Amino acid sequence: MRLSIYWVDVEGGGATLIVTPAGESVLVDTGLDNPRDPARIAKLAKDVAGLKQIDxxxxxxxxxDHHGGAAELSKLIPIRRVYDPGVERPKPEPMYVKYLAWRKSVPYTVLKPGDTIPLRQAEGGPKLSLTCLAAAQQFIAPGPEHKPSPIPASELPEYPVDNSENRESIVLLLRYGNFEFYDGADLTGRLEGKLVHPVNLVGEVDVYQVTHHGLDLSNNPVLVRSLAPTVTVMNNGDRKGCGPKTRAALKATPSIQANYQLHKNLAPNADNTPDELIANFDKEAACTKANHIELHVAPDAASYTLRIPATGHERAFRSK
Ligand SMILES: [Zn+2]
Structure with a gap:
């Protein structure tokens, strides 16, 4: 088997599915608690990725838009273990209470910076790891592999102090041989700056999941430049995300060869990526096909392919 990543269309929520060469699965976020998102995730997991469970x-x-679908999803496909940042939400809202009640029924781990998700290695293949770089406003400790940022501090844009849940986001780095994928969830700009400045705690990556659905509270241009991705994938909606500052940051990053979007942003004057790199063009209410984007890494991890099966789009890239 090969390493694959699937971005499920949950209309501007988060649902990224990783399937390892050993056949294990890691789902990052679960969309909303409507029947729609859990059904879409389960369908993709079973029918497209061929899974029987979420490990x-x-x-x-x-x-x-991240924890909402968890309880309902577990009725459609078994979930074997759940990880989260472990912080308490100050004001419990009904969906959070539902999530906490469901979490009691599953083996549960608080994920801390430096932790890795235990994944089986495929025999003879490149080394695979999935590491937590940040969680609950804490970062991984700098090590010898982390380089000082060459970007002057004066170039760091200012962001307001963020008191929302987004600041607690778990940030993940998936490594498979030379291939690296960054998923920063909804981490906001101030903390993104600290993640790569004065020391770049991420390094350069191949694929950048555009943070926070492409909202301008996130996607600090210094983060994007520091990660220097080749490909980006935005889990935006028909109106959510695809912010002008985010788009400007992506377009100003010379390493980037292709910016993918789950949705075309239908707001007047929205700045979208070229149509061939977009999976869905309908309004949310009419978006019944919910086309996904998928990525497959070659067995030697030297290259990878992005595909939009619904449109037939396919493009190959070299790993760094
Ligand atoms: Zn979100």
Whole structure:
């Protein structure tokens, strides 16, 4: 088997599915608690990825577009273990209470910076790891592999102090040989700056999941430049995300060869990526096909392919 990543269309929520070469699965976030999102995730997991269970579910933070679908999803496909940042949401809202009640029924781990999700290695293949770089406003300790940022501090944009759930986001780095994928969930700009400055605690990556659905509270241009991705994938909705500052940051990053979007942003004057890199063009209410984007890494991890099966789009990239 090969390493694959699937971005499920949950209309501007989060639901990223990783399937390892050993056949294990890691789902990062679960969309909303409507019947729609859990059904879409389960359908993709079973029918497209060929899974019988979700081995590891990472709930990056307690906003409903990330944890909302967990309890309902577990009725459609078994979930074997759940991870989250472990912080308490100050004001419990009904969906969070439902999530906490469900979490009691599953083996549960608080994910801390430096922790890795235990994944089986495929025999003879490149080394695979999935590491937590940040959670609950804490970062991984700098090590010899982390380089000082060459970007002057004066270039760090200012962001307001963030008191929302987003700041608690779990940030994940998936490594498979030379291939690296960054999923920053909904981490906001101030903390994104600290993650790569004065020391770059991430390094350069191949694929950047555009943070926070492409909202301008996130996607600090210094983070994007520091990660220097080749490909980006935005889990936006028909109106959510695809912010002008985010788009500007992506377009100003010379390493980027292709910016994918789950949805075309239908707001007047929205700045979208070229149509061939978009999976869905309908309004949310009419978006019944919910086309996904998928990525497959070659067995030697030297290259990878992005695909939009619904449109037939396919493009190959070299790993760094
Ligand atoms: Zn979100």
């Amino acid at each position: 590891h579910l990472v709930v990056t933070h307690f906003d409903i």
